[in-house]
Amino acid sequence: MVLTAGPSTEPLIEVRHVCTRFGSAIVHDDVSLDVYRGEVFSIAGGNGCGKSTLLREIILLQQPNSGTIKVFGRNIKEMSEGEARLLHRRCGVMFQHGALFSSLTVAENVAAPLREHTSLSRDLIREIAGVKIALTGFPMESANKYPDELSGGMRKRAALARAIALDPEILFLDEPTSGLDPISAGGFDELVQKLKEWLGLTMVIVTHDLDSLWRVADRVVLLGQGRVLGTGTMEELSRSEDPLLREYFHGPRGRAAREQAWNPK
Amino acid sequence: MTANMQKDLTNHNQATIRIGEEETIFYEGNWTIQELSDLEHKLRTFSWPKRDTLVCDGSRITAMDTGGAVFLHLHLAAIQQEGQRVVWRGLRPEFEALLKLISLNYVQLKSTTPSVARNWLDQIGRASWIRLQNAIRALGFLGESASGLFRAVFAPRSLRWRILFNNLEVDGFNALPIIGLLSFLMGIVIAYQGAEQLKTFGANIYIVDLVGISMLREIAPLVTAILVAGRSGSAYTAQIGTMKVTEELDAVRTLGISPMQLLVLPKVLVLTIALPLLTVYADVVGVFGGMLIASAQLDISFTEFIARFEYAIVLKHYIIGLIKAPVFAIIIALVGCYQGFQIHGGVDSVGRHTTISVVQSIFLVIVFDSLFSIFLNWWGI
Structure with missing residues (x-):
């Protein structure tokens, strides 16, 4: 039972000295970080700096070359198949392009994890799926549509509904606002904040959207050149003197995003 | 909180x-x-x-x-x-x-509208309408590819030679082992079955006629076509379909390249070249399989077999087999590409149309094969 509102001191995810190579290309060279319960943690950085790779490693889709990753205090390398299944049940993942099952309607997509992992009746599963879809602000009248009939923004919401279907403890979002117009992206950021407030989720968000970083992230890790350039709140990172950090946060786009975050509508 | x-x-x-x-x-x-x-x-x-x-x-x-x-x-x-x-x-x-x-x-999900039970007349009507639309689309595709081919003949520069040779290797050369093995086995099977029967009549030497004619005229072109339909026809459908799903086809169009020219024509040409060659190869290997069984079961030596072969097998059987091959090739390539273009929406559509493509092309190959038999019989060839 966790009743504290803010981030607790219990790390849910511990990444230690992770190194990843694809052939001769070094993606991660000694990356370490912690994610605490109840926080919105963002993995930021430029294109190709290994953000998504790191996320894939945490959710067991890929293996790092060396280093350890612990999720819920368990080393994922030593997990049995059953434990891995349990881990996947406790984590929700929203992929960058939604990855909705194209042969199922949105409602069936959201119901799929519930069908797979519980033995509830079809009716109750439908009801739960309906509420999840409503929580993400997905238009209900489109719930029986197939993914290829949806716009990009709707697909993201549907993917989010599927990711929270099982009430995960950790929600991973891979580039949730990429490909969305500024208004939809802002709406998505609000949704993320609401979900955190309502469901008390711990979130790991991979993004390079500076607006989103200012608005939703409690803590940010900035990756670059295969290593951790900095960890902390956006405030702390933007005050840093490190030239690489300054370049990232004080470019024209970085400044605009910051000003907007300071003068909310 | x-x-x-x-x-x-x-x-x-x-x-x-x-x-x-x-x-x-x-x-x-x-x-x-x-x-x-x-x-x-x-x-x-x-x-x-x-x-x-x-x-x-x-x-x-x-x-x-x-x-x-x-x-x-x-x-x-x-x-x-x-x-x-x-x-x-x-x-x-x-x-x-x-x-x-x-x-x-709390919002209750509307359940999917159950499909309204239709009466049989309605069902027949709808089914025929869909069939008719499909037929018209297929006819349009056939016309478009024919005109593309016609233009390519007069402007061979517009052909994509590199793609052509590349496909020739993948769809032709790489198919040699499997087609060789299969026609070799077919030759063995036919010779075995024939040998049993012929032995009882003491007509051992007719094994050559049996293996030769059936292999050259029917089995080799058919087996080759069926294998190529499974190997290459399905690949064509999946390739074009995936390109459609990932919007690559649209990108090709916006570059001013016609997908017909880039994707369909090379495939049709490649198969029309490759299939007859593969058929000749299947002829040789199949007859060789029969020859082995003839010598093992009926004591017909290789020289005897070849002497009889030259005498008994008229050239026309070989030619007929070779005429069928390009027809089958065009059927397989066109059906494969056509089904690829019919794919829309998601990933499951790729699987469905790939299945349809293989089934349809094998079906059409066999239909055309029997048409050949009927017409050639009429003309007494």
């Missing part, structure tokens, strides 16, 4: 409902989706105290997630519909907040 529970999934504590003293209803356990299924079954036969106001005690609910809250919400709504009032006691504030959140956001 936060209502999500740290779910200790190894510690099972099922959600239950129990009627205690003074008809208070006690809600207990973990109200999480993992722990609900038993309760869901039991609740159907649960009898409620008949009172105007039900006192519900929630102090023993140890955990609740949104799934549990949805269930509780539905359950309370059912009670209230009976006209009974519900008063909560001891429900933790965070659970109450979650319950409130759910009741605010």
Whole structure:
């Protein structure tokens, strides 16, 4: 039972000295970080700096070359198949392009994890799926549509509904606002904040959207050149003197995003 | 503030409902989706105290997630519909907040509209309409590719030679082992079956006629075509379909390149070149298989076999087999590409049309083969 509102001191995810190579290309060279319960943690950085790779490693889709990753205090390398299944049940993942099952309607997509992992009746599963879809602000009248009939923004919401279907403890979002117009992206950021407030989720968000970083992230890790350039709140990172950090946060786009975050509508 | 529970999934504590003293209803356990299924079954036969106001005690609910809250919400709504009032006691504030959140956001999903039962006339009408549209589309495709081919003949520069040779290797050369093995086995099978029969008549030497004619005229072109349909036809459909799904086809169009020229023509040409060559190869290997069995079972030496072969097998059988091959090639390539262009939407469509492509091209190959037999028979060839 966790009743504290803010981030607790219990790390849910511990990444230690992770190194990843694809052939001769070094993606991660000694990356370490912690994610605490109840926080919105963002993995930021430029294109190709290994953000998504790191996320894939945490959710067991890929293996790092060396280093350890612990999720819920368990080393994922030593997990049995059953434990891995349990881990996947406790984590929700929203992929960058939604990855909705194209042969199922949105409602069936959201119901799929519930069908797979519980033995509830079809009716109750439908009801739960309906509420999840409503929580993400997905238009209900489109719930029986197939993914290829949806716009990009709707697909993201549907993917989010599927990711929270099982009430995960950790929600991973891979580039949730990429490909969305500024208004939809802002709406998505609000949704993320609401979900955190309502469901008390711990979130790991991979993004390079500076607006989103200012608005939703409690803590940010900035990756670059295969290593951790900095960890902390956006405030702390933007005050840093490190030239690489300054370049990232004080470019024209970085400044605009910051000003907007300071003068909310 | 936060209502999500740290779910200790190894510690099972099922959600239950129990009627205690003074008809208070006690809600207990973990109200999480993992722990609900038993309760869901039991609740159907649960009898409620008949009172105007039900006192519900929630102090023993140890955990609740949104799934549990949805269930509780539905359950309370059912009670209230009976006209009974519900008063909560001891429900933790965070659970109450979650319950409130759910009741605010509760929307029932409209069930998918069940397909209206149609009468048989309607069904026939719809089915024929779809068939007719398909036929028209297929005809359009045939015309488009024919005109493309025609233009390519007069402007050979527009052909993509590199793609052509590349495809020739993949669809022709790389198919040699499997086609060789299969026609070799077919030759053996035919010779074996024939040998048994011919032995009883003492007509051993006719094994050469049997193997030669059936191999050259029918089996080799047919086996080759069927294998190529499975190997290359399906690949064409999947390739074009995936390109369509990933919008690559649109990109090709916007570059001013016609997909017909880039994708269809090279494939049609490649198969028209490769299939006759593969058929010749299958002829040789198949007859060789028959020859082996003839010498093993019927004591016909290789030289005897070849001498008889030269005498008995008229050239026309070989030519007829070779004429069929390009016809089959065009069928396979066009069906494969056409089905690829028919793919739309998602990934499952790729699988469905690939299946259709293989089935349809093998079907058409066999139909055309029998048409050949009928017409050649009429003309007495």
